[in-house]
Amino acid sequence: MDLGNRVAVITGAGNGIGRALALALAGRGCHLALVDIDGEAAADTARAAQHLDVRATAHRVDVADRAAVRALPRQVDAAHKRVDLLVNNAGVALGGSFEQVDEDDFDWLLEINFGGVVRMTRAFLPLLRTSDEARIVNLSSIYGIITPPGQTAYAASKFAVRGFSHALRHELQGSCVGVSVVHPGGVATAIARNARMPRHATPEQIERGRRQVQRLLRMPPERAADIIARGIQQRRARILVGSDAVTAAWLERLAPVGYWDVLKRLLGR
Template sequence: MSDKVALLTGTSSGFGMLASLRFLEKGYRVVATMRDLNKKSELLERARGLGCESRLDCMKLDVTSEADIRHAMEQVREKYGRVDVLVNNAGYAVGGAAEEVPMEEWRKLMDTNLFGVIAMTQSVLPLMREQGSGTIINVSSVSGRIGIPGYSPYCTSKFALEGFSESLRHEVSGFGIKTVLICPGAYNTSIWDKGFDHIHVTEASPYRPLLDAVLGYSRRTAESAPDPDEIARKIVWLAGKKSPSLRYTYGKGSLQSMLGKSLLPWRWFERILAVALKKSDTGK
């Protein structure tokens, strides 16, 4: 794998950092990008501990900045001349009732979670087409398949990412390029803490009882969430897979939830979700 190059976004923590380390372990050259390079120290230290630091290249890249993307891709093309894997991982969560989340916050979220993915994909496709190969792995979420009350901005961004990825897969498969969605459920990453900090709600909000229930459910789920390294390993496995499917779902209860939505009458599924939130609200 010494000539294989993996380019990842959002690598200062969570899935991005862990996947970078797993790619290094597999022998890839890793271009680990992040918005703030001051946050690269943990990744560098852990790569050093693995004896892989020489194959790690940390670059500044804000996926909402066309200039950052252009500059990073110029460096990648000059240094490596190829990109074998793109992992679009950068993203964050915003919560609140749809009526109350400011439009500015909706736009900022979509700019990162959706338009940032599209811009990164556009930037690597010419190189992958020249190579006649490549894998694009978009980190989605179960929230891209099941709408969750109180997280409509985040769900909207991930639902859109699912549609983009499905269309993209059809468009680029003829060039030897694979498109894959990985859809984690709840895992123990910093997106939970950041998401809790981005809940838009006031004491007087008519949605306060619902949002309190959602927040309580989310916090309890986060406390028992599994190790995110499971997803990091799956990402690397998918990168090496010859003929991957479009979508892979992981996480406790995730497959059951998606099957429930697909197979149950909508009224039943809606009722199950309402009951789960009510139990969370009462602490039962």
């Protein structure tokens, strides 16, 4: 897929993978509509992208806000006159076991991580269909392949993104719109530091949990973004980001029930 002079809409573009991917696409000549709940962060990414000689606009939108998402395609179309690529990247994290996490927090995560993907896809699909070649890129996770304890809400949302993406790809087969699902492994973003934790957890428990997750987040976002951008160019249906994601995918395929016993031994070492 030639990304030159295409227009990409990217959610969660203010930081982490979203920001890095925006700059990776801009480096390939792709114009950008950058979406984030933090409008100033989106604007900062837009300014950085403009230095790469592309057109970039910033849009302050909460992907859990139905009305705001419905209004967004008109704004993007007015600014860019087309949309060729939709990257559903925005996401949040929530620590704690199922019994520790309360219902409101569980629903909050699902509204963003999965509901946001569905809402943005529904809103932008009509515009994508007017392109000669378009693509929807949905960010799942390594936890959309394997399911560690303490991640019931997050894993549920990322498995939902994976299933939605595969079914949508089959429905859009033969059209101008392709679908990619991305499974990043441990990418060094702020998602662990910003994660919500169980409301009754002690400060020590919260800090210990964040440290345990943070030590697994090693790949620079720029490296992850380059892998994703190349996967988009190659029209890949499934994009695994990092050796940990590749290993997890193979292990889950070989031992779909027993893989966690193997991982526990590996993690123990």
